Each structure stands twice: as structure tokens, then as C-alpha cells.
Amino acid sequence: MNFRQTIFTSxxxxxxLSMTNAQEKTKPEETEVYTPIPKIVEAKALTTPAPSDAIIxxxxxDLSKWVMTNNRDQTAQWTVANNEFTVNKKSGNIExxxxxxxxxxxxxWKVPANIKGKGQGRGNSGLxxxxxxxxxxGYELQILDSYxxxxxxxxxxxxxxxQFVPLANPTNKPGEWNSYDVIWxxxxxxxxxxxxxxxxxxxxxxxxxxxxxxxxxxxxxxIGDAAYRKAHGxxxxxxxxxxxxxxxxxxxxxxxxxx
Numbered sequence: 001m002n003f004r005q006t007i008f009t010s011x012x013x014x015x016x017l018s019m020t021n022a023q024e025k026t027k028p029e030e031t032e033v034y035t036p037i038p039k040i041v042e043a044k045a046l047t048t049p050a051p052s053d054a055i056i057x058x059x060x061x062d063l064s065k066w067v068m069t070n071n072r073d074q075t076a077q078w079t080v081a082n083n084e085f086t087v088n089k090k091s092g093n094i095e096x097x098x099x100x101x102x103x104x105x106x107x108x109w110k111v112p113a114n115i116k117g118k119g120q121g122r123g124n125s126g127l128x129x130x131x132x133x134x135x136x137x138g139y140e141l142q143i144l145d146s147y148x149x150x151x152x153x154x155x156x157x158x159x160x161x162x163q164f165v166p167l168a169n170p171t172n173k174p175g176e177w178n179s180y181d182v183i184w185x186x187x188x189x190x191x192x193x194x195x196x197x198x199x200x201x202x203x204x205x206x207x208x209x210x211x212x213x214x215x216x217x218x219x220x221x222x223i224g225d226a227a228y229r230k231a232h233g234x235x236x237x238x239x240x241x242x243x244x245x246x247x248x249x250x251x252x253x254x255x256x257x258x259x
Contacts, residue, residue: 024224025223025224025225026223026224027223028222028223030223030224031154031162031221031223031224031225032152032154032155032162033152033153033154033165034152034153035153036153036165037153038153038156038165038166038167038168038169038210039168039169040168040169040170041168041169041170041208042170043170043172043205043206043207043208044172044206044207045108045172045176045177045178045179045206046106046179046181046204046206046207047108047177047179047253048106048179048181048253050106050253050255051255051257053257054255054256054257055098055255055256055257055258056254056255057096057237057254057255057256058085058251058252058253058254060083060084060252060253061080061083062080063075063076063078063080063085063094065096065097065098066078066094066095066096066097066239067094067095067096067097068091068092068093068094069092069093069094069095069131069134069135069238070092070093070134070135072095072097076091076094077091077094078091078094078241083252084250084251084252085250085251085252086248086249086250086251087125087239087241087242087248087249087250088241088248089241089242089248091241092241093135093136093238093239093240093241094238094239094241095128095131095236095237095238095239096236096237096238097236098236099233099234099235099236100130100184100186100234100235100236100237100256100258101186101233101234101258102184102185102186102258102259103182103183103184103256103257103258103259104181104182104183104184104256104257104259105129105180105181105182105184105237105254105255105256106179106180106181106182106253106254106255106256107127107179107180107182107251107253107254108177108178108179108180108251108252108253108254109125109143109177109178109179109180109249109250109251109252110172110174110175110176110177110178110249110250111123111145111174111175111249112174112175112248112250113174113175114174114175115145115174118149118150119149119150119151120144120151120155122144122145122149123143123144123145123174123249124143124144124240124242125143125144125239125240125241125242125249126140126141126142126143126161126238126239126240126242127140127141127143127180127182127237127238127239127240128140128141128220128237128238128239128240129141129182129184129199129201129237130184130186130199130219130232130235130236130237131235131236131237131238132219132230132232132235136220136222136240137219138219138220138235138238139160139199139201139216139219139220140160140161140220140240141158141159141160141161141180141182141201141203142155142156142157142158142159142160142161143157143240143249144156144157145157145171145174146158146169146171147171147172147173147174153165153166156169157169157171157178157205158180158203158205158210158211160201160211160214160216160220161220162220162221162222162226163216163217163220163226164211164214166203166205166210166211167208167209167210167211167212168205168208168209168210170205170206170207170208170210171205171206172206177252178205178206179205179206179207180203180204180205181203181204181207182201182202182203182204183201183202183203183213183259184199184200184201185199185200185201185259186199186233186234186235187199187216187228187232189228189231189232193230193231195228198215198216198217198218198228199215199216200213200214200215200216201213201214201216202214237256239251
């Protein structure tokens with residue numbers, strides 16, 4: 001390669017990199033979508049008892065199966081009462097002590113009847129199907145009061161946050177329980193840490209199919225597009241303390257079957 005060819009190639013590479021950087025999304029609004037709007041469906045939470053081979057992640061008594069995400073030596077500091085537990089906004093996220101690959105998960109959640117706020121500031125939490133780091137790193141199935149509460153549709157209840165809009169909106173009114181039933185297939189990676197098979201997930205929301213064996217683009221990104229940036233294996237399941245001013249969410253009847 002002669003001098004002119006070298007300069008041309010270098011300029012081309014720099015120009016390509018500049019165009020790539022210019023196209024990067026740098027604001028959260030750039031990954032919000034507002035259509036399609038999922039149809040509203042009336043449905044009730046499935047209070048499904050745990051099968052005989054299930055791992056009981058919450059039995060109504062304590063959070064001994066859960067730890068603080070930012071300090072895994074500390075038992076989860078959320079509040080347990082009346083066979084349910086409630087988000088402690090001051091303590092941070094919690095996650096399971098045990099790590100999992102592929103599984104079937106059942107979880108029930110509700111927002112208070114007197115909840116205030118709107119949009120993303122109304123009962124915001126998240127079920128991270130695989131927690132791959134501190135904070136909000138992982139693959140998030142959104143938890144939000146989406147009963148007569150408008151927001152971007154890839155951020156409403158049962159969305160794969162900022163990736164996939166749910167097929168329907170069967171959210172129950174505040175004060176009533178909701179249920180998620182999840183089939184999770186973890187991603188796999190090659191020896192060079194590239195993606196071998198991406199993650200897949202199916203979700204039923206109050207018994208209604210809302211995510212149909214979709215292939216995830218990568219872990220959740222609040223800003224920018226999702227992508228697989230690091231390899232990982234079995235991972236804990238995480239619940240988010242979002243810290244918004246609305247009244248905290250409650251959870252009950254959480255169990256899992258490894259697949």
C-alpha cells in the first residue's frame with residue numbers, strides 16, 4: 001500500500017467511526033416507542049401454587065433466599081408482612097442468592113390502591129431475568145402500573161424494557177394482584193465470548209400471552225440500543241428498587257422450576 005492509499009484508508013476508517021459515533025443514541029428518549037399500543041384485555045392474576053419440584057423463592061415468611069444486589073453478603077432488606085414483601089426504596093435492589101440458567105418462573109405483584117404519579121413514575125420496578133452486575137445490569141421485564149397510565153409502550157408493564165412491546169395490556173387496577181409466568185432461556189457464548197445463542201423469553205401476564213418466545217437483542221440499556229457486551233453464565237434473578245416517589249410495590253408467591 002502506497003502513501004496515498006494509506007491516507008485514503010485512514011481517512012475512510014476515521015470517517016466511518018465518526019459516522020458511527022454520530023449515529024449512537026445518547027438520550028433515553030431516542031429508544032422510546034409509542035406504537036403499537038397493546039390492546040386492553042380483562043384478566044385476573046394467576047395465584048398458581050408451586051409444583052412439587054419448584055424452588056420456593058418466597059414462602060410468605062422471610063427473604064432468606066434473597067440478598068442485596070450491591071452487597072451480596074447482606075440479606076435483602078425489604079419489608080415482609082402479611083405473606084408478602086414490599087420494596088424498600090432506601091435499600092436498593094435485591095436478587096436471589098442462587099444463580100440460574102434456564103427456568104420457569106411465577107411471581108405475583110401489585111401496586112397500592114392509592115398510588116399516585118403517572119407514566120414511568122407510577123409503580124415502577126423491574127424483574128431482571130438475569131442479573132449480570134450491580135445496579136440495573138441485566139435483562140429487564142418491566143413492572144409498572146399500566147392501568148389507565150400512558151407511557152412509551154416499550155416501557156409499560158410486561159415490556160422487555162426498551163426492546164419489545166407487549167402483545168396486550170391485561171394490567172389490573174391498583175390494589176389488585178398481577179402475575180407473571182416466565183419461560184427464560186439464557187444466552188450462551190463461544191470461547192471467544194461472542195454470542196453463540198441469544199436469550200429468549202416467553203411471558204404470560206395474568207394468564208395472557210404478551211411475549212411469545214422472542215429473541216432478546218441483549219441486556220437492557222436505558223440509553224442506546226441493547227447489545228451483548230459481555231459473556232456470562234448462570235445468574236441471579238433481580239427485583240428493582242426504582243426509587244420513584246410513588247408508593248412501593250409488593251410481591252408474593254414466587255417460585256421457579258429449573259429447565
